[in-house]
Amino acid sequence: MPTTWDVLVIGGGVAGLSAVIAARRLGAAARLIESAPLALRGGNARHARNFRIAHAEPQFFAPGAYTEHEFLSELVRTTGGGTDVDLARSLIADTTDVVDWLAGNGVVLQNPAIGAIPFSRRTAFLLGGGKAMINALYETAEKIGVVIRYDSEAMVLGQNGAGLWEVEIRKGAATERVRAQTVVAASGGPGLRAEGLILRGGAYSDGAWMQRLIEAGARTIGDPASGHMVAVDARGPRVDGGIVTRITALPYGLVVDRDAFAVESPGAGSGRTHYARWGARIAQCPEGLAFLILDAEGLSRAPPSALAPVRAATPAGLAEALGLDGAALARAVEGAKKLAGPPFFAFPMRAGLTFVHFGLAVDGSMRVKMRDGRIFPTLFAAGMIMAANILPRGYLAGLGVTLSVVSGRRAGEAAARHALA
Numbered sequence: 001m002p003t004t005w006d007v008l009v010i011g012g013g014v015a016g017l018s019a020v021i022a023a024r025r026l027g028a029a030a031r032l033i034e035s036a037p038l039a040l041r042g043g044n045a046r047h048a049r050n051f052r053i054a055h056a057e058p059q060f061f062a063p064g065a066y067t068e069h070e071f072l073s074e075l076v077r078t079t080g081g082g083t084d085v086d087l088a089r090s091l092i093a094d095t096t097d098v099v100d101w102l103a104g105n106g107v108v109l110q111n112p113a114i115g116a117i118p119f120s121r122r123t124a125f126l127l128g129g130g131k132a133m134i135n136a137l138y139e140t141a142e143k144i145g146v147v148i149r150y151d152s153e154a155m156v157l158g159q160n161g162a163g164l165w166e167v168e169i170r171k172g173a174a175t176e177r178v179r180a181q182t183v184v185a186a187s188g189g190p191g192l193r194a195e196g197l198i199l200r201g202g203a204y205s206d207g208a209w210m211q212r213l214i215e216a217g218a219r220t221i222g223d224p225a226s227g228h229m230v231a232v233d234a235r236g237p238r239v240d241g242g243i244v245t246r247i248t249a250l251p252y253g254l255v256v257d258r259d260a261f262a263v264e265s266p267g268a269g270s271g272r273t274h275y276a277r278w279g280a281r282i283a284q285c286p287e288g289l290a291f292l293i294l295d296a297e298g299l300s301r302a303p304p305s306a307l308a309p310v311r312a313a314t315p316a317g318l319a320e321a322l323g324l325d326g327a328a329l330a331r332a333v334e335g336a337k338k339l340a341g342p343p344f345f346a347f348p349m350r351a352g353l354t355f356v357h358f359g360l361a362v363d364g365s366m367r368v369k370m371r372d373g374r375i376f377p378t379l380f381a382a383g384m385i386m387a388a389n390i391l392p393r394g395y396l397a398g399l400g401v402t403l404s405v406v407s408g409r410r411a412g413e414a415a416a417r418h419a420l421a
């Protein structure tokens with residue numbers, strides 16, 4: 001074990017793994033610190049399915065073409081022009097060889113010709129999902145000599161007189177001090193507290209390490225009160241429920257709040273991402289709670305759900321089962337054009353948070369910017385902790401993993417080059 005590491009990566013999600021593998025492949029002595037236990041390693045990519053890539057021609061993993069220009073245009077549109085266009089352009093250029101890079105590190109993709117996944121020319125699907133990707137990357141990291149520690153939380157960061165980072169790491173009751181020339185912060189995005197909100201991702205990505213870096217002088221970007229939210233089943237787990245509790249049948253029924261008043265979400269429409277628009281609307285309902293009411297026809301159009309809907313023969317029966325006011329629900333059901341008649345079905349819903357539009361400001365080498373206008377030359381950030389540079393609002397499906405891999409790879413390589421120079 002070296003007494004001073006070239007590159008110390010904080011956070012073993014897909015961004016941290018990409019950073020540490022990239023650094024190690026350049027010859028750096030690299031160590032990865034992950035606060036979760038082995039069984040829960042990998043952060044939120046455990047729940048991911050696909051990632052967005054630019055490609056000029058049909059590939060075995062994605063038909064047609066999806067140019068860098070089209071990718072950037074869609075990003076500029078979804079962020080209302082808020083993205084850092086120069087940074088986004090260069091990171092999008094890096095997506096053209098992400099598939100090769102991941103494949104070189106053991107990750108396997110699905111072939112759409114097999115027919116088990118949705119048609120997508122913009123995104124590639126992971127065989128075995130995000131968990132398989134994470135397992136492959138950990139295996140590669142171990143094989144090439146990355147030193148990995150689980151159940152280990154980075155707590156305190158400081159610099160000694162020689163300009164080296166000293167990071168205090170807690171494992172159970174023990175504390176260790178680790179010294180490194182460079183640090184890559186890949187600990188995920190911040191949390192967001194709001195009434196009734198469900199966290200779709202894991203509890204270990206809690207934003208505490210990012211807060212430490214802000215206290216140490218890091219500059220922030222984005223809006224800490226804004227996040228990407230989707231409608232999820234209120235009966236699902238409060239944390240780490242992943243994608244299976246998502247409710248996606250909202251266009252086929254009636255949505256009411258806790259007082260059984262009909263709730264509208266103007267502009268949500270019935271497109272593939274309508275549930276993402278509904279997430280923010282549900283978060284605004286009293287107690288953050290809403291209910292989707294369907295008739296038999298609506299339910300037949302709904303994709304299979306993790307939890308069975310509540311069923312009743314009458315609005316009064318449904319109201320009783322859901323704890324709603326019977327007369328108010330009967331009025332709402334009567335006025336709803338989308339409900340033909342009994343039996344009725346209901347899903348209680350809450351907003352499920354995917355990520356927050358807030359993080360650390362970085363330069364083109366993923367070095368963290370300081371509040372006073374300077375940069376930290378040996379402190380890098382990758383993944384959701386810096387995603388707000390690219391995504392200060394909105395979202396494009398598959399961008400989370402892509403951004404984490406390309407920013408992680410760039411941060412890891414820049415950190416290694418600095419340390420080895």
Ligand SMILES: Cc1cc2nc3c(=O)[nH]c(=O)nc-3n(C[C@H](O)[C@H](O)[C@H](O)COP(=O)(O)OP(=O)(O)OC[C@H]3O[C@@H](n4cnc5c(N)ncnc54)[C@H](O)[C@@H]3O)c2cc1C
Nearest residue numbers: 011013015035043044045049154188204383384398400401
């Ligand atoms: C339910 C769900 C589904 C998703 N589906 C998709 C999808 O299909 N496609 C897509 O592109 N994106 C998807 N995303 C987003 C994507 O998963 C994330 O953008 C990506 O995984 C972020 O990776 P990360 O490494 O930056 O952060 P995280 O995944 O949050 O990982 C951070 C890691 O740092 C560790 N950590 C935190 N603090 C410390 C500390 N102090 N010390 C040590 N370790 C620490 C955590 O344990 C964690 O492992 C989804 C997200 C969710 C929640």
